[in-house]
Amino acid sequence: MARRKPRILLKHKLLCFLWVLTICMIYVLHVTYLTTNKIKLRLNGGNQSKILIYSEVLPSIVRNRLKTGFNGKQCPNCMLVEEFYTDYDTRDFDAFVFIFNRVNLADPVFTKRLPHQLFVWYSPESTSSVRYTHQYTMENYDDVFNLTMTYRLDSDVWTPYGTLPEVKSKLLQKFPSLTADTLNEVLREKKSLLVWVASNCGFTVGAKLRLEIVDTLNHSAIGDRLDVYGQCGNLKAFENTEKGFQEMHKVIRSYKFYLALENSYHCRDYITEKFWENSLLNAAVPIVWGPTKEDILKVAPAGSFIHMDDFTSIAELADYLVYLDRNDTAYKEYFSWWFKPSGNLEPVGLCKLCSILNDKTRKPQTVQNLESWFYQNDHYDCLNHNKP
Structure with a gap:
């Protein structure tokens, strides 16, 4: 009798598992049925x-x-x-x-x-x-x-991945108005110089090229003042969830500049959330590589970004960033777009x-x-x- 008890217990556990599995399957099928039929009813009406x-x-x-x-x-x-x-x-x-x-x-x-x-x-x-x-x-x-x-x-x-009117609209949801006092308040939060967040560490030619840019910056006048988050750096990777995005934006807001480096070079109008969401929305001046300067100027005002094509070398760019870090007046000029009309939100x-x-x-x-x-x-x- 003692030997049969484990078998009986195992049999009971198996039956319980099958019962729970059956209930779960019925629930999933029921939810799928309700969801599908709810949409069907909407499709048939109006x-x-x-x-x-x-x-x-x-x-x-x-x-x-x-x-x-x-x-x-x-x-x-x-x-x-x-x-x-x-x-x-x-x-x-x-x-x-x-x-x-x-x-x-x-x-x-x-x-x-x-x-x-x-x-x-x-x-x-x-x-x-x-x-x-x-x-x-x-x-x-x-x-x-x-x-x-x-x-x-x-x-x-x-x-598009973003527009200037959309960015301005989101900023006005955060702040009652975009004034000089508001800008000063935002800029006081910035304790660090330069940041990059990336997960594509070489899957494309463009991704490999931007890694070379980052490596060169690390050996420039900026030195260890460039922080790299995500799979391409030694700092944490943010979760691909709403909570993760919010955490990432909070981190970026503490930096003066953001590396808006795309994974493709000079592809027409390819300007992603790196420019709009990660940079402008967080009041981090975007340093752009990927889209041409002419393409950027079609959708964003001059003086709202720094384009790498304007520099003869990475070292020259690094020296310029160090200059802006020490000169608040020159740095604030990159936020003149805050105080200018940006047009209406178009569909x-x-x-x-x-x-x-x-x-x-x-x-x-x-x-x-x-x-x-x-x-x-x-x-x-x-x-x-x-x-x-």
Whole structure:
């Protein structure tokens, strides 16, 4: 009898485990059913234009950029479904947003598309990353898509990583007004000189080049006053969560300058959150490498950033940063944009797509040669300087 007790206990534990597992599976199926049917009910009702992001769940930074300003006031008469479930009826949607590396022309959504449906090609990645890192080709894409949706200004649906009006709007949510007193209060928090946060430590040619820049800065007049956070440095990496982002921004706010180094060199209009969120929003003067100065000046005022192309060497840049650190008057000149009009918040991303769907006067269009538009319309350096 004594020998049988362990077997009985093991049997009971197994039965309990199976019972708990069954309950969990029923719960998951129930929640999925309710969620799917709730969306189906919304799809079947009203005259809203319905947009489907035809992809799995996107990274939060990409999803948030797509949805910038997407609400009932700025983007009326539109409904968004962010994840794709196979039992949706694709006939219910008016527009599909296809992530560039998730396109499959053999998918039924392409073979069963309706004449009124807009197919939107979306890429948050730089041209060189799409070409070389993802090794992405666009064979047979002629006239498949109706609209392009990228960070580039020549896109049909401009989806930038940030804009100056947006930064000013967020600053005004933090402070009652952007005055000289407010600026002085913010600048008093800055106890350190220069910081860089990065996780791509050499996956692309551009990422390798910026590591060389950082190494050279470490051996310049700046010396050990450059702090590197993330996987590319010896300081902590921030979690890819809202709490992690808040912690990162708090750290950056204590620095005078931020290295806004992109992972691609001279790719048209590729200006990411490194410039907008990490730098300007935290009142850390961005030191820019990657986009051309001309591209930056299309979207940000002169005197709001320091561009590395303006210096003959890294050593010269380092000497200039040391000078600004010792000269408060010269340093504060980089915040003159705080006190100037920045324009109005214009619809971008999905909000812009919504306005296109609501435009009853729009004429049918297709992207005749997507590969030519995306690759050949970029700067020469983008596809040659970044080539592996």
